Amino acid sequence: MQPIGLGAHLTSSDFxxxxxxxxxxxxxxxxxxxxxxxWLLQRGSPESKPVGAAHTATGVEG
Structure with missing residues (x-):
């Protein structure tokens, strides 16, 4: 296999x-x-906050 130039490589179909x-x-x-x-947000994943809820709203109490 012979080395080829950068320009030839960049215009080759292999590249x-x-x-x-x-x-x-x-x-x-x-x-x-x-x-x-x-999909998980729309399905109400327990790991996701409700769509449109504040950033701090997690639905977890305690």
Whole structure:
């Protein structure tokens, strides 16, 4: 395997495929994290405060 220059590497299809796969993975993780967080809030998770409640409102007494 012969070394190639930076410009050739940046314009190669291998570079484009690697970057695209990495970005897809990152966006998938962020989408799932946001989706699950919103779903838990809407479902009334006991670990989440009610939507629209003050930051200090936890619903826990004691």
């Amino acid at each position: 484009a495929v690697d970057v695209t796969e990495d970005w897809q993975s990152e966006y998938l993780q962020f989408f799932l994290y946001i989706f699950v967080t919103v």
